[in-house]
Amino acid sequence: MSADRACASRSRRWRLKPSAVPGILGTAAAVIGLLDVVSAVFPAFRNGRMHHMAAVFPGTVSSLAAATSVVTGILLLMLAHALKRGKSRAWWAAVVLLPVGAATQLIYRHSGFGAVVSLGLLGVLIGYRAEFTALSDPRTRWRAALNFVGLSLGAFALGLVITSAHPSSERGSPGFLDRCQHVLYGLFGVSGPVAYTSDRVGDVVGYSLGGLGLLIAASTAYLVLRPARPVAELSEADEDRLRALLARHGARDSLGHFALRRDKSVVFSPSGKAAVCYRVVSGVMLAGGDPIGDVEAWPGAIEQFMELARAHAWLPAVVGCSETGGEVWTRETGLDALELGDEAIVRTADFTLTGRAMRNVRQMVKRIERSGYVCRVRRVRELTEDEKHRVRLAADAWRGTDTERGFSMALGRFGEELDGDCVVVTAHKEREQGAPHPELGDLRAVLHFVPWGADGMSLELMRRDRAADPGLNELLIVAALQQASALGVARVSLNFAMFRSALARGERIGAGPVLRGWRGLLVFLSRWFQIESLYKFNAKFQPEWVPRFLVFPNSRDLPRIGFAIMQAEGFVTLSLPLPAAVQRFLPGRAKRPPHRHKSGYATAVDHREPSAVA
Secondary structure: OHHHHHHHHHHHHHOOOHHHHHHHHHHHHHHHHHHHHHHHHOHHHHHHHHHHHHOOOOOOOOOOOHHHHHHHHHHHHHHHHHHHOOEHHHHHHHHHHHHHHHHHHHHOOOOHHHHHHHHHHHHHHHHOHHHOOEOEOOOHHHHHHHHHHHHHHHHHHHHHHHHHHOOEOOOOOOOHHHHHHHHHHHHOOOOOOOOEOOHHHHHHHHHHHHHHHHHHHHHHHHHHHOEOOOOOOOOHHHHHHHHHHHHHHOOOOOOHHHHHOOOOEEEEOOOOOEEEEEEEEOOEEEEEOOOEEOHHHHHHHHHHHHHHHHHHOOEEEEEEEOHHHHHHHHHHHOOEEEEEEEEEEEEOOOOOOOOHHHHHHHHHHHHHHHOOOEEEEEEHHHOOHHHHHHHHHHHHHOOOOOOOOOOOOOOOOOOOHHHOOOEEEEEEOOOOOOOOOHHHOOEEEEEEEEEOOOOEEEEEEEEEOOOOOOOHHHHHHHHHHHHOHHHOOOEEEEEEEEOHHHHHHHOOOOOOHHHHHHHHHHHHHHHHHOHHHHHHHHHOOOOEEEEEEEEEOOHHHHHHHHHHHHHHHOOOOOOOOOOHHHHOOOOOOOOOOOOOOHHHOOOOOOOOOHHHHO
16 A cells, blocks of 8 residues: 555656646757757757757757758747747647657658657647647737738749859759759758859858748747737826825825826726736846735736736736735735835925035025025826926927837826826026027926826926926926925935945945945946946935835746846847838738827826936
8 A cells, every 4th residue: 555655746746737838848848949959050950969869859950951050049949939938839849749750750760769759749739739729929820921922932943043153063053943942942951953163162052041931930920929019108097096096095105196198007806896907028027116006905916917818928027016915916926026126205305405415405405595596396187288288398308319208107298188197307507598499498407207196296297498498307306305395295216226225235335245245336337327337316315215126937048038138128229220100011010009188188107207316
């Protein structure tokens, strides 16, 4: 009896978990693909060792041309990534290719063992079909077919030109059918019937045709296997539901109002009492801040978020959530969390310019006030349409980059009627004659805050005229903090400082070499991303530092998630340099949703412009 229990225990121990099958099969496909690529690049490896492994691995290519091996390896690597994500199309592709691999083993390699391996993998795929249900982009089904047909025709025509343009051998000019056959074989990386005057000319033709074949295969496979890229758009009904949730629970998170960006999508909990807003960027389902709504309903919204990510094989991630949000995310999903930085929060009742710690800010504010600058702090609904228009023009004119930035901590619009509770702080000074942007009048700098519940506000936009005197942003923030009480605001969220704790601890006495090295790297990166300068600017106002976290599935996913965050925030742009009229018709382009109120139209603006520290 005990032996039976031991055998059963061993059987359970070695039985594959269903959730592990996609990863195992994807890894196997990746290994085979790497072997194909390595065997093509290193002939000694192909001739010395590859023939021993070719009888075992069902997908390896050793007897065909090196170009075919490279193409096969790249396609297998793309298939491996899709298999790891559990995509349905990848399952179908593998089910079709494995019998072909088994036939190849028997007919060309005379390897019964290799055929058994292929059929065994096919059996595993069929047995675990339920694990491969992730959806690919439904719009690419016909697009992939059109891409394959169009590129094939274009490559075939170009191949005929390449084949005919190079001189052939002394055996006479090849016929048209021979050239067509040579092009067809060459697209698959195999030598055709046309012979050339030298091996060098033949290699040029062969590699050119092989490159065209690789382009056709890789682009078609990408379109077939790529994840869905939905157009992120917040409907009017969803926005109304989010505003109702923020009216009841908006005081909990300073980033809650940024969920109203109209280039985000949203999923609600089954009860409708909580929601998670997100955007899909490069296959990463990226949420910003904490879920909106009742904390008790967060698990339901998070579950809907994760189910949608699994359905489309998107990589789930959350940027900028609070400690409470991070705890709920990790508990409900099993994801991991990493401290990303700190949010600077100032209590207006405690803020003062007196004391030695505020000496530099106090002197800078006094100096710039003597230069003739005047600040005004108002609700957006108090501005006239002409003033709103000038703020929008200023936001565009003073933007430091051509790319609009912001995702997790930006609203992306200004002056709409529904955003009347937002607070705008403007700095004014008589302009000199001949100064740039005369249409802006005496406006020299702008701060824009969004509501944080009934008694708070969170900084959304910070812009100033680059020709204005230094210290203007300090004057704006001090004016906002000093007059916040008159607006009923008790707490103000300023900029977000990435890796603030590492910068602060790394400059202290007694810091270890690892911490000092990490701080040195951050200081170096600050040349492009202004990490240190933004932290030091925030620290001037003696804020309370509140940590923010990044939630992610696995450490190996961090580079991909980080790249997606940089895309979402506008630091990296992958769009083609095409006219806007052309880009509107490209597949997968997220179109800007229309604004709901004509009088509140505004272009998207950057969030918390780093020019604050200029």
